[in-house]
Structure formats: C-alpha cells, structure tokens
Amino acid sequence: MTTTTRPVAIVTGGAQGIGAAIARRLAADGMAVAVLDLNLAAAEDCVRDLVAGGATAIAVQVDVADEVSVASAVALVAEQLGAPQVLVNNAGVLRDNMLFKMTTVDWDLVLGVHLRGAFLMSRAVQSHMVAANWGRIVNLSSTSALGNRGQANYAAAKAGVQGFTKTLAWELGPYGVTVNAVAPGFIATDMTRATAERLGVTFEDFQASAAATIAVRRVGDPDDVAEAVAFFVGVGAGFVSGQILYVAGGPHG
Structure with missing residues (x-):
C-alpha cells in the first residue's frame, strides 16, 4: 500500500465506547470504515455521525463468534467498500463472577466473543491483506490479562488474545501484515x-x-485507546509487530 491509497478498515464492536472512538479516529485519518456490531441500530447511529462528518462508512451486523455471520459480514464489506486491509478486533462482553459462581454459559460467551471472535475475523480478512501484501490487525486485550479477581473468563480471553497476536505476527509478517495488541486499563x-x-x-x-x-x-478515555490503535495501523508502523501496548496510565506487563 502507498501513502495515497485509502485503506478500508473494519472495527468490530464499533457502535459505542472504545469501538466508536476507534472508528471516529480511523475515519478522521481518511480510512473508509465498516462499523461491525451485534447491535445494528447502534452501529447505524455511529455511522450516521461518521458520514455527517464527511467520512465513508457502513454499518454491518455481525456475531463475531459465529463463523457464517463473520464470513457474510466480511464479504459485504469487501463488496461495498473494497477489500479490508485494516482490522480492529474490539468486540467484547463482560460476565464477571467469582470462579465458584461462574457458569459455563458465561465462560463460553466471553471466550467466544473475545478470543473465537478475534480468530474468526482475522482468518476472514487475512486473505485480502495477503493479496495486497499489506495489512494491519490490532487486537484489543486488557490489563486483566495479567489477572483480575472475579474475571477468570475475561482474563483468560484477554491473555489468549496476546498469544494469538504474537503468533499471527509471525505467520503474517512475511506478507506485509503487522499484528499488534492494545491492552487498556x-x-x-x-x-x-x-x-x-x-x-x-x-x-x-x-x-x-x-x-x-x-x-x-x-x-482513561476511549480516545486514549483510539490514539494507540491509530499508531499501530499507520503506514509508519510497518516495523512494529507482535507488540502488546498497555494503555493504562502507568507501567504494566
């Protein structure tokens, strides 16, 4: 990719909070943004704001833990905006509880959205990035990956995201694709x-x-996280891959 090419970016969980801030930041940087979210109405609200500000953006409903839903969503993005070359795996849920109270349903839901979701989305977009010999994947981890009382499911998912990130950096690096993670506090x-x-x-x-x-x-503010993501997806960050950046107001990791 050259500096004059407009990348197409996908932001999962992009309808609100950190995801919406990331979508706004990438749009401000000139990217066409696909806001993917389970809540289509909220995603459409976010997109209306982006378009009102002059951005090119679409809203797409997706369940990131569902293989068919992911494949359909990525195909729609490619059809309407072009091949995605930037992916931000931000979708997430919380189902906090102490271990003895945690249900298998809540364990599976959190691991499914955060970890399976990052896997399915990354697998679905990587062919577009490899074909272009350029791509950026940023996964959202958390300081909870270091352990946090009452969050066995969330901590396990976010720690898994870090290992997933480093592995993809090795696998996709030869094809011009960097993979990094941002871990908010x-x-x-x-x-x-x-x-x-x-x-x-x-x-x-x-x-x-x-x-x-x-x-x-x-x-922290969602814009603090968006700034870190913007760095990782930038053209100038091509020699940075497999890194975990803690955006937490102090030393972590």
Missing part, C-alpha cells in the same frame, strides 16, 4: 459504568477510586 465507558452498578457504587466514586491507583492519576 480502566477506561470510562458504559461497560465500566455497568461494573460500578454491579458493585453498588456510583460511577464517579468508582472512577475516583481507580484513578488513585493509576500513575497519571486519572482514568
């Missing part, structure tokens, strides 16, 4: 708000408590 989103509600504390107190443990003394 505490980011103020609807997901962390829901966690505060589950714990019975106000979101403001929850953020203040978290900020006190972070080196820069603030919680």
